[in-house]
Amino acid sequence: MKRIITITLSVLMIIGFILPTGAVSVTDQTEEKTDGVELDFFPGYVHYEDRSYECNPAAARDILRYAARLEEFDDHQKKTADVNFDGKITAADARILLRYCAKLGGFPVTLRVGQELKFGPFNTLWKLVCLTESSDELKIEREIIPHKKPSNPGDSDRHILHVTPTQPGTYTFEVEQIGYTDEVERYALFEIKCIE
Secondary structure, eight states: OHHHHHHHHHHHHHHHHHSOOOOEEHHHHOSSOOSEEEESSOTTOOEEETTEEEOSHHHHHHHHHHHTTSSOOOHHHHHHHOTTOSSOOOHHHHHHHHHHHTTSOOEEEEEETTOEEEEEEEETTSEEEEOSOOOSSEEEEEEEEOOOSSOOTTOOOEEEEEEEEOSSEEEEEEEEEEOTTSSEEEEEEEEEEEEO
8 A cells, every 4th residue: 555655656756847837827816905915934844853844855756646535635734735825735746846846947936027936934933044135127115013012022023025027027035034043944936927
């Protein structure tokens, strides 16, 4: 039985490398949604090991197993496994994540001119570092939400990155989260396709 499952998963992964990946358009998600895409998580951090979630080829395998109903996910895994942001967890997500881990592409997002990718809010106990510079074609702005007074121990401001393409084209957006040890704990690369 294990051999059959292994062969099936291997075939699905090979097909994933052959077939093109598809970006989900904001208009495909819901007709009413016109504001863009909102993410308050780093996509792909699904594989749980050593008391933390990891974004690696094992995460793609986990997504395939979940899509085949061979594995259960907790709420965090369900949220981060949808790497094409269409509201479903399928083999297409595993294929995109596999390509991402092999550095063959980023997480696909399609926006219209003026729509935004809202990335956050994230707690500032970790540094949210934008590796992509803002430009006339791709505006990136940081919003800081101060914690409410009186504060409790551990309270901190929250940061949001607003990424808005102003012209049709293809753009990349890179971001990382640095922990208290000054090491990168999370990373994401998005491929933004902007249409009229």
